[in-house]
Amino acid sequence: MPILEIKNAELSIDNKKILKGLSLNVNEGETHAIMGPNGSGKSTLSYMLAGRDGYELDNGSINFENIDLTPLSPDERSNLGLFLAFQYPVELPGVSSTNFLREIFNSRKKYLGENELSHLDFIKLLRKVAENLSIKDEMLKRYVNFGFSGGEKKRFEILQMALLDPKISVLDETDSGLDVDALKIVSEGVNNLKDKKNAVVVITHYQRLLDYIKPDIVHIMSDGKIIKSGDADLALYVEKNGYSEILNEKS
Amino acid sequence: MKKARNDQFFSNLEKFVNKVYPNQPQRKPYLNLKSWPSPRDEAWKFSRLGNLARKNILPLNFENQQDFNINKLIKDSISLVFVNGKFEKKLSDKLLSEIVIEEVQIEDFKEIINKFDNLSVKNHPTLNSTLSCSEKFFKIKFKNDIKFYKPIEIFNLGGTENTSIHPFIFIDLDKNTNVQVFQHYSTYAGLLAPFEIINLSENSNLEIIKIYDDKINSHNLSLTLSVIKEEANLRSFALIKGGEFTRSEMHTLLEGENSNADINGIYLSSGNQHHDLTSCVYHNVPNCKSSQIVKGVLGEESTAVFQGKVRVEKLAQKTEAKQMSRAIMLSDKAVSNSKPELEIYADDVICGHGATVGELDEDQIFYLSSRGISKQKAKVILIDAFLNEMISLSISDKFHDIIYNKTKTKINKLLTNEYE
Ligand SMILES: Nc1ncnc2c1ncn2[C@@H]1O[C@H](COP(=O)(O)OP(=O)(O)OP(=O)(O)O)[C@@H](O)[C@H]1O
Ligand SMILES: [Mg+2]
Numbered sequence: 029m030p031i032l033e034i035k036n037a038e039l040s041i042d043n044k045k046i047l048k049g050l051s052l053n054v055n056e057g058e059t060h061a062i063m064g065p066n067g068s069g070k071s072t073l074s075y076m077l078a079g080r081d082g083y084e085l086d087n088g089s090i091n092f093e094n095i096d097l098t099p100l101s102p103d104e105r106s107n108l109g110l111f112l113a114f115q116y117p118v119e120l121p122g123v124s125s126t127n128f129l130r131e132i133f134n135s136r137k138k139y140l141g142e143n144e145l146s147h148l149d150f151i152k153l154l155r156k157v158a159e160n161l162s163i164k165d166e167m168l169k170r171y172v173n174f175g176f177s178g179g180e181k182k183r184f185e186i187l188q189m190a191l192l193d194p195k196i197s198v199l200d201e202t203d204s205g206l207d208v209d210a211l212k213i214v215s216e217g218v219n220n221l222k223d224k225k226n227a228v229v230v231i232t233h234y235q236r237l238l239d240y241i242k243p244d245i246v247h248i249m250s251d252g253k254i255i256k257s258g259d260a261d262l263a264l265y266v267e268k269n270g271y272s273e274i275l276n277e278k279s
Numbered sequence: 280m281k282k283a284r285n286d287q288f289f290s291n292l293e294k295f296v297n298k299v300y301p302n303q304p305q306r307k308p309y310l311n312l313k314s315w316p317s318p319r320d321e322a323w324k325f326s327r328l329g330n331l332a333r334k335n336i337l338p339l340n341f342e343n344q345q346d347f348n349i350n351k352l353i354k355d356s357i358s359l360v361f362v363n364g365k366f367e368k369k370l371s372d373k374l375l376s377e378i379v380i381e382e383v384q385i386e387d388f389k390e391i392i393n394k395f396d397n398l399s400v401k402n403h404p405t406l407n408s409t410l411s412c413s414e415k416f417f418k419i420k421f422k423n424d425i426k427f428y429k430p431i432e433i434f435n436l437g438g439t440e441n442t443s444i445h446p447f448i449f450i451d452l453d454k455n456t457n458v459q460v461f462q463h464y465s466t467y468a469g470l471l472a473p474f475e476i477i478n479l480s481e482n483s484n485l486e487i488i489k490i491y492d493d494k495i496n497s498h499n500l501s502l503t504l505s506v507i508k509e510e511a512n513l514r515s516f517a518l519i520k521g522g523e524f525t526r527s528e529m530h531t532l533l534e535g536e537n538s539n540a541d542i543n544g545i546y547l548s549s550g551n552q553h554h555d556l557t558s559c560v561y562h563n564v565p566n567c568k569s570s571q572i573v574k575g576v577l578g579e580e581s582t583a584v585f586q587g588k589v590r591v592e593k594l595a596q597k598t599e600a601k602q603m604s605r606a607i608m609l610s611d612k613a614v615s616n617s618k619p620e621l622e623i624y625a626d627d628v629i630c631g632h633g634a635t636v637g638e639l640d641e642d643q644i645f646y647l648s649s650r651g652i653s654k655q656k657a658k659v660i661l662i663d664a665f666l667n668e669m670i671s672l673s674i675s676d677k678f679h680d681i682i683y684n685k686t687k688t689k690i691n692k693l694l695t696n697e698y699e
Contacts, residue, residue: 078649081641102648118646122664131660132650139651171664188650 029056029093031196031227032077036088039076046072048252049088054196057224061238061263062231064249065271070231071115073249074200078112079105093195107139109195113185113202115231120172125184128172129154133191157190161217162210178205186217193221199230203237215240235267248274285332286314288408288443288470295338296411305385309411312402322399325584325616326526326555331498336469338412339363339442347436352461352681356430363437364444365414377428379420385410387418388449388476395504395530397559405502405528409445409474416447423453423480430459438468440496449476452483452511459675462489464521470498477505479513481535486514486675490685492521495550499525509535516673517544518682519554520689526555533560533567533595540569543673545666547689548581548613549696559588562595562625570601574669576662577606577613578693587632588620595625602632607639607665609693655694662690 032054039047046069054060064070076083077090079102090097092108100108120128133153134144145153158168161183173181182202189197199218203211218241222228230241238246238260246262247254248271256262256274266274293310300306315332316323341363347370349358357378360370366380374380392406400406421428438444444466452458464471471493479485493499499522507513517527531540546554560569571587585604606615617634639661647657663683670682 078645080645080649101654102645103651103653106649106651112649114646114649118642120643120646120661120664122668123660128660132652135651192651 030054030091031056031093033091034077034088035090037073037076037085037090038087039072039083039085041072041082046252047076050249050253052247052254054227054229056227058227058244059222059241060227060229061241061243061246062229062249062254063233063246063263063266068249069252070249071200072252074112074115074198074231077105077110077198078102106192106194107136111189111192111194111197113182113189113197113199115200115204117173117176117181117185119174119176121174123172125168125170125172126151126154129168129188129191132188136192154191158187160220161187161190162213163187179207179210182206183210183214186214190217190221194226196227196229197221199228201231201233203232203234211236212240235263238263250275288315288332288334288336289313291335291337292408292412295340299340299412306411309407312404312407315404316402320399322557322586325586325618326524326553326557328404328498328524331470331524334441334469336441336443338408339438339444339468345437347434349434351432353430353432353678356432356461358432358434359419360434360436361446364435364446366417375429377422377425378431379422381418381420383416383418383449385416388416391476391478391506392504394506394532394534397530400502400504400530403502403528405472405474405500408443409447409472413445413447413474416449418449418451421450421452421456421458421483423455425456428456428458430461432461432463434463435466435471435473438466438471438497440467440469442468443470443472444468446471446473447475448473449478450485450487451478452480452485454480455482456480457484459486459678460488462487464489464491464493464499464501466497466499467494468497468499470500473499473501475501475503477503477513479505479507479511479538481508482510483508484512484514487516488674488678488682489515489517489527491517491519491525491527493525494521495523497522497524501525501527503527503529505529505531505540507531507533507535507538507540509538511535511538513540513542514674515540515542516682517556518685519544519546519556520548520686522552524553524555526557528555528557529559531558531560531569532563533569534563536564536566538567540567541572541673543570543572543669545573545669545686546575546577546583547686547693548575548577548583549579549689549693550581551579552581554581554583555586556584557586559590560600562589562591562598562600564592564594565596565598567595568599571603572601572669572672573604574665575604575606575615576609576665576690576693577615578609579696580610580612582614582616584616584618585634586618586620588622589630590622591625591628591630593624596627598625598628598630600628600630602630604634605665606636607662608636609638658694659690662694666690
């Protein structure tokens with residue numbers, strides 16, 4: 029069953045074409061990796077999926093479980109089960125992390141027609157989930173992402189993913205800024221959430237993440253398009269030889 | 280309808296004073312102000328009184344017949360109720376013996392006023408009108424043999440659209456006392472001109488929280504003069520949300536070493552409201568600290584101004600003075616002005632100031648929405664965060680929720696109107 033179908037997506041920012049006919053299909057149970065040189069449009073793709081203002085398609089379509097995503101706002105897309113772990117998570121000074129997490133958890137529950145948790149039950153759940161990601165209580169008392177280290181921010185993204193239990197998660201360079209141990213913890217966190225019904229798309233520059241989160245399909249993106257797709261070996265090839273040969277093949 | 284002249288109120292006032300207090304010459308000098316400050320007057324440039332000048336307002340002079348519901352914010356506080364500017368004993372809580380309310384005369388506090396050697400204070404419409412026509416001048420004295428005072432809540436109520444009311448209060452703290460005062464301004468007055476004097480003796484602490492929530496046709500020109508002695512600490516916080524025009528003006532004189540003054544505030548402005556936080560802090564001695572931090576949220580066609588002045592005398596070395604203003608604009612028709620002024624004659628001082636005006640951050644709204652929160656809710660969360668930071672910084676923990684809840688209805692109104 030397809031979860032996400034992107035067809036011929038074209039998108040421009042300030043009249044500059046960034047996505048130039050990108051297509052991608054992701055099915056239930058799959059893990060995809062997207063690699064590609066800086067500036068090829070990977071983060072743009074992720075914002076486009078999440079429905080950021082200014083990232084509307086010029087052409088093409090995006091469907092999520094056969095629902096047209098294009099008219100939907102970011103919160104509606106999130107409610108359907110789409111999650112984006114940001115490459116650069118946004119700081120929210122004055123917004124307590126715990127309150128924020130409870131807010132997003134309960135609004136998801138409400139959307140799903142499930143019971144919201146009481147403050148106490150939520151705190152219990154949060155402790156457990158946070159512990160699995162080696163997130164200290166102290167961090168949850170701080171403001172959202174405010175003064176977090178690079179690695180802490182990335183862990184906090186995965187914590188949100190765990191609480192929201194999305195159908196499809198797009199992780200934009202979640203591995204950058206993580207030390208070796210944190211990389212392992214975060215990857216395990218992602219793997220634990222993975223099941224036959226959901227899907228993960230990881231955007232990364234490095235094979236070391238793919239050693240933990242094993243992709244079924246690897247895509248190479250360049251200049252606003254996916255120019256090559258293959259199995260996990262494609263990532264190993266890129267790691268060894270860089271992009272130049274693949275890019276040359278195409279041109 | 281006949282248009283009132285710019286000095287109509289002042290001639291009404293003069294007639295009133297001559298008639299009601301024929302034998303009180305001490306009031307006469309304050310009748311020397313004959314018209315409203317003009318926009319050319321630097322202190323009133325951003326807060327124009329044209330609408331007020333066009334009203335034909337008379338000092339209110341009838342006995343209160345009405346009954347009022349007194350809604351205290353704090354269960355165990357002591358309420359003092361002023362209706363039409365007059366102290367209403369029957370509506371107030373019974374006073375404990377340690378709090379003394381006494382009637383004083385102008386001579387008893389004139390010395391304090393004279394310390395403010397400043398033209399804009401000396402010719403201030405509130406100071407002049409209230410000293411010339413307020414029926415009684417009350418002083419609340421907090422004595423130093425008492426370890427613990429319950430919070431005081433002062434309520435200013437009453438008024439009618441075509442009258443002015445003139446409450447006066449002198450808050451006097453003895454050495455080593457700790458006091459918390461809430462001032463509620465919730466009147467119907469065409470003009471409310473509350474004049475307050477605060478005297479903090481050595482090592483005393485006053486936390487004063489002013490909630491300006493007058494009815495929509497009111498002009499509130501609140502004026503507070505404070506004198507702070509050694510090691511004493513004034514923590515003042517103004518929440519402005521009501522009235523057609525509300526100005527909270529505070530002049531604070533640090534005259535004892537190691538004293539501290541925080542003159543902070545929040546304004547929440549909608550419709551055609553005009554809100555003004557004006558503060559002058561005078562550092563006259565070394566080793567004192569002050570902060571003037573103001574945050575605001577403006578919607579629709581509202582306007583607001585923060586005027587913050589710090590004056591550091593030559594003697595006042597090692598002064599630390601901080602000034603900051605931040606405004607969030609929810610509408611492109613709203614206008615926010617900020618006028619910082621530093622007058623520094625000492626060389627060893629740390630003074631910081633900054634001002635920002637802007638919309639809510641789009642990246643932050645997107646981040647919240649991407650987690651399933653509606654845009655509207657995201658804005659509420661971000662404004663709450665903006666105000667919460669300010670509230671936690673400015674007032675005691677135990678009052679946070681009370682003040683936070685006071686902002687809530689106004690914020691919801693501001694955001695609802697934005698979507699209409
Ligand atoms: N707001 C913007 N205005 C103009 N150009 C933009 C904007 N955002 C992105 N771009 C451009 O779009 C292109 C794609 O950027 P994007 O961030 O999607 O790349 P990326 O593949 O994620 O790169 P990286 O690997 O460095 O994260 C770049 O050329 C970038 O400069
Ligand atoms: Mg990127």
